[in-house]
Amino acid sequence: MLPLSSCCRHATRSLLAISDSNAICTGLPALRTQVRNYAKARPGVAKPSSHGFSKVQKKGKGGELEGTDQVAATKRKRYTAFLPMPVAQLTHPLFETDQRNGQLQLQNFHPEILTDAVTSQALAFPQNDKDPFRIFGLPRNLLVEYRILSKPCSVIRDVTIDVINKLDAASLEGSANHRLVVAGSPGCGKSVLLLQALQYSYMRDWIVLYFPRAINLVNSTTSYTYDPRTLTYTQPVFAYQTLERLLTVNGPRLEHLRTQASVEVERRGTVPAGTTLVDLVKVGTKEQALAPTVLAAVLSELGEQTTFPVLLAIDDFQAIYCKTKYRDPHYSRIQPYHLSMPRLLLEYASGLRRFARGAVVGALSSTDTTFKLPLELAEALGLPPTSSGPYAKRVPELQDYAKGLSRVSVPDALTVSEATELFDVWARDRAIPAVPNDELFLAKYSESGGNARDFIWKGLLSTLTL
Secondary structure (H helix, E strand, O other), X not given: OOOHHHHHHHHHHHHHHHHHHHHXXXXXXXXXXXXXXXXXXXXXXXXXXXXXXXXXXEEOOOOOEEOHHHHHHHHHHHHOOOOOOOHHHOOOHHHOOOOOOOOOOOEEOOHHHOOHHHOOOEEEOOOOOOOHHHHOXXXXXXXXXXXXXOOOEEEOOHHHHHHHHHHXXXXXXXXXXXXXXXXXXXXXXXXXXXXXXXXXXXXXXXXXXXXXXXXXXXXXXXXXXXXXXXXXXXXHHHHHHHHHHHHHHHHHHHOOOEOOOOEEEOOOEEEOOOOEHHHHHHHHHHOHHHHHHHHHHHHHHHHHOOOOOXXXXXXXXXXXXXXXXXXXXXXXXXXXXXXXXHXXXXXXXHOOOOOOOEEEEEEOOOOOOOOOOOHHHHHHHOOOOOOOOOOOOOOHHHHHHOOOOEEEEOOOOOOHHHHHHHHHHHHHOOOOOOOOOHHHHHHHHHHHOOOHHHHHHHHHOHHHOO
């Protein structure tokens, strides 16, 4: 017995045979069966698909079909290339721009001219490859300002002359009586004053060591390891970077200095007395783990010599008195005097370590609210505490590290002559987006209340913000 499908096919063939024979007898046309066939794709015709129309195909050089993606890419490459027009064709007033004609023309910053005669006058810092602020870095606000201006510069103020006179006295005496802290309201120019003191000392043949962002010493951004020999946590990476910068800036002066005593260095033996300080620094730069020991030894040797005065400049000075973000094995925050780098700076700031000739100058900062002015430092400087009650606890170690510090107060507001010179510098350098005139100066000076930072960022550059 045949299956059902076979029977159906057999019946269909029999029916077609009968139809053909009847057509022959009757003369009628025979039935024709049609088979559905899809036409071949023609070039340039879209082929239907389940998701709409497919890509248009096109014959290439070798007879092969190409998709629309490749054709569209060719068209994009051909038609979306824009070239700038020559400057000679931009004659319409709309295309005229106030471009700078070279660098700002100012008198250079030099120690010999820093007298009362140049007060309220802008002086340009020299641009050399080994300038301290180029190697050690700058605070973030100053860095952005000097990138906008064509040449780094600053306005000489009365407080600048006062600090310079104190540095001249410190060059003949020790740092024990010359430990200065620059204080003032936020944005009054403390960091600029510290930079002026740094540049003055460097051009007076001082050995300078500058920390523009002391917050990086305590904000847990570098590695640290526990040293059972000193019972402190060392920071080898930061000490290594400090040695490299110290050698780059002060290399020729360190060549003239030699160690007065032998220095014990782990895994390297003893560095004999009479070794140049350059060779001693290179011991720490060759092996990063030895950098904290070598840095302490180098600063100790600099404190004993009397050939060159030494300046230790620290911005964000209050940060080295705050509890750090580093954690001990019990996940408790480490005190700054338990870290090698802040402890080293605290010892020089407190007078436990000193330079035979030189000074220690720090500048307070309120930019980062995480590290506010601590109570112990505020009381030592005679400043109002930022946030503390009458029963706030004092840390005795920090009180000892803050003893003997002298405050240098920066005026809260610029004088009219100082603000005029600052406005003239930004106007001559074509860094002001608005048209400079007397009305603009008086408006921005009044809005900022004479504050140096607000006068620039919230005044002269306010139209650049979105």
